Amino acid sequence: xxxxxxxxxxxxAVFLAAVPFVAVLIxxxxxxxxxxxxxxxxxxxxxxxxIQETAVRLFTEGDRRSGEILLWKDxxxxxxxxxxGVAISASLSLVxxxxxGLLPMFRSLLSGFVAVLSMVPPLALLPILFIVFGLGExxxxxxxxxxxxxxxxxxxxxxxxxxxxxxxxxxQTLGASSWVIAARVALPQVLPRLIANVRLTLGSAWLFLIAxxxxxxxxxxxxxxxxxxxxxxxxxxxxxxxxxxxxxFVLDWLLKQLSRKAFPWMEAGL
Amino acid sequence: xSFIQVRDVWQAYGGRSIIxxxxxxxxxxxFVSIVGASGCGKxxxxxxxxxxxxPVRGTITVDGGDVAVEPGRERGVVFQRYSVxxxxxVRENIVAAEGFNTASGWLFGAAKRTSRxxxxxxxxxxxxxxxxxxxxxxxxxxxxxxxxxxQALTAKPRVLLLDEPFGALDPGTRVQMHxxxxxxRAETKMTVFMVSxxxxxxxxxxxxxxxxxxPRWDPQDPGLYGATITYEFDAxxxxxxxxxxxxxxxxxxxxxxxxxxxxxxxx
Ligand SMILES: Nc1ncnc2c1ncn2[C@@H]1O[C@H](COP(=O)(O)OP(=O)(O)OP(=O)(O)O)[C@@H](O)[C@H]1O
Ligand SMILES: [Mg+2]
Numbered sequence: 388x389x390x391x392x393x394x395x396x397x398x399x400a401v402f403l404a405a406v407p408f409v410a411v412l413i414x415x416x417x418x419x420x421x422x423x424x425x426x427x428x429x430x431x432x433x434x435x436x437x438i439q440e441t442a443v444r445l446f447t448e449g450d451r452r453s454g455e456i457l458l459w460k461d462x463x464x465x466x467x468x469x470x471x472g473v474a475i476s477a478s479l480s481l482v483x484x485x486x487x488g489l490l491p492m493f494r495s496l497l498s499g500f501v502a503v504l505s506m507v508p509p510l511a512l513l514p515i516l517f518i519v520f521g522l523g524e525x526x527x528x529x530x531x532x533x534x535x536x537x538x539x540x541x542x543x544x545x546x547x548x549x550x551x552x553x554x555x556x557x558x559q560t561l562g563a564s565s566w567v568i569a570a571r572v573a574l575p576q577v578l579p580r581l582i583a584n585v586r587l588t589l590g591s592a593w594l595f596l597i598a599x600x601x602x603x604x605x606x607x608x609x610x611x612x613x614x615x616x617x618x619x620x621x622x623x624x625x626x627x628x629x630x631x632x633x634x635x636f637v638l639d640w641l642l643k644q645l646s647r648k649a650f651p652w653m654e655a656g657l
Numbered sequence: 658x659s660f661i662q663v664r665d666v667w668q669a670y671g672g673r674s675i676i677x678x679x680x681x682x683x684x685x686x687x688f689v690s691i692v693g694a695s696g697c698g699k700x701x702x703x704x705x706x707x708x709x710x711x712p713v714r715g716t717i718t719v720d721g722g723d724v725a726v727e728p729g730r731e732r733g734v735v736f737q738r739y740s741v742x743x744x745x746x747v748r749e750n751i752v753a754a755e756g757f758n759t760a761s762g763w764l765f766g767a768a769k770r771t772s773r774x775x776x777x778x779x780x781x782x783x784x785x786x787x788x789x790x791x792x793x794x795x796x797x798x799x800x801x802x803x804x805x806x807x808q809a810l811t812a813k814p815r816v817l818l819l820d821e822p823f824g825a826l827d828p829g830t831r832v833q834m835h836x837x838x839x840x841x842r843a844e845t846k847m848t849v850f851m852v853s854x855x856x857x858x859x860x861x862x863x864x865x866x867x868x869x870x871x872p873r874w875d876p877q878d879p880g881l882y883g884a885t886i887t888y889e890f891d892a893x894x895x896x897x898x899x900x901x902x903x904x905x906x907x908x909x910x911x912x913x914x915x916x917x918x919x920x921x922x923x924x
């Protein structure tokens with residue numbers, strides 16, 4: 388049988404999916420074991436048990452001075468920046484993308500501009516943002532917005548352009564105005580794409596957030612990681628990395644569920 | 658003056674003529690079939706009739722009105738594909754034919770209720786009431802085209818344009834669709850243009866069959882000249898011509914029957 392026709396049974400699929408995770412864990416545990424055997428004070432690869440203890444401590448015990456649990460504070464700060472930035476980007480790109488996709492006048496006006504904007508490396512703008520917006524929350528949110536909006540806008544505009552011309556003609560023969568075509572033909576068909584885009588760009592959004600927090604912040608997941616780096620606190624860094632990964636995974640999963648529930652017509656089909 | 662007047666219409670894309678010198682008169686209620694080789698400009702002609710495009714020369718008017726600049730409710734259309742909205746259920750697709758014509762795009766309250774009732778009546782009529790809640794993607798090709806026709810008719814257009822509406826259907830379903838269309842036409846009496854690649858279908862459904870072809874041909878540059886109507890057949894009465902010529906020219910009628918008897922009367 389050809390390899391392309393060879394698919395795993397359900398139990399085998401679950402087993403195969405678990406293999407890489409287990410392999411990484413085993414490789415890490417072995418490496419950590421070897422290094423700790425050579426030097427019990429080694430900080431580079433803390434034992435899994437150490438990471439676990441650190442994690443429990445970070446999630447439950449308050450800070451010695453303020454009594455606040457820093458991890459939750461960091462999580463709250465980072466998530467509100469991230470979700471704020473992503474929400475603003477999503478709204479902006481939806482509006483601009485629909486306008487550019489539907490109205491030829493605005494396409495001529497904006498599509499070249501957006502294409503050039505999307506080529507600007509956002510991180511290079513970070514110093515400017517800090518100068519203009521200060522070191523507070525605004526500059527971090529703006530970095531996320533600048534970083535992901537042009538891409539989403541271009542993609543949504545393209546998705547609007549991909550709507551078959553027949554559908555737009557059909558809507559007009561039913562008497563639909565430009566507004567009705569936007570609201571009832573284009574919008575419902577690009578919303579699933581918007582959610583797909585948010586899922587795709589969340590990775591970049593995290594990148595921009597952590598970069599901005601690393602440079603200047605007083606609280607936040609990225610800030611904490613770069614702070615404890617000075618003490619080589621690998622157990623704390625690893626806990627934070629795993630936590631961020633988990634948050635990103637849950638956000639992605641939630642968006643996927645939302646897309647399934649909200650757009651049943653996408654799944655229709657024989 | 659005829660209902661639809663097409664006067665000396667030319668269309669070209671990027672300097673390439675597609676159709677040229679098309680002149681046509683169609684009376685209200687006529688069914689016009691259009692046939693021709695692939696790529697000769699049949700769909701282009703329908704787009705012109707629809708006012709989705711404007712010709713480089715010539716005019717098209719409906720019922721003596723102005724030349725249309727964009728598609729509107731006066732002219733309905735069914736394409737071979739993409740004619741229904743994939744994100745609306747079957748019933749919503751029919752309701753959209755009324756709802757899209759409002760300022761907001763939505764119907765509310767009593768208007769919505771009565772529109773849904775009308776939609777259900779139409780769905781029963783086109784045999785789709787059992788799938789009213791489903792999305793078009795889960796319908797067969799024939800059902801989707803029936804929905805598309807039902808949707809177009811709900812808007813009560815004066816002219817219905819069909820671009821190979823049954824091209825993707827199997828022969829059995831096609832015959833069913835013919836009967837369906839024939840019944841609907843008997844009810845609505847609207848003017849229909851239908852592009853088809855199936856000559857039998859064109860003659861069966863049409864009152865007139867127009868053939869698009871290139872009358873001029875440049876062997877060095879086949880794209881130089883466009884197509885026009887080269888033949889026109891009267892497809893009524895099973896394709897037998899002149900069955901109604903006496904209605905048009907009563908003077909050709911044989912004189913009243915008693916005449917020979919008079920001849921027999923003695924002088
Ligand atoms: N928007 C356009 N821009 C440029 N060329 C076009 C455009 N639309 C159609 N054409 C060209 O015009 C010619 C006629 O196209 P049209 O779709 O009208 O043919 P058709 O008779 O409907 O063919 P078919 O039977 O295959 O549907 C084709 O050569 C096509 O490439
Ligand atoms: Mg065609």
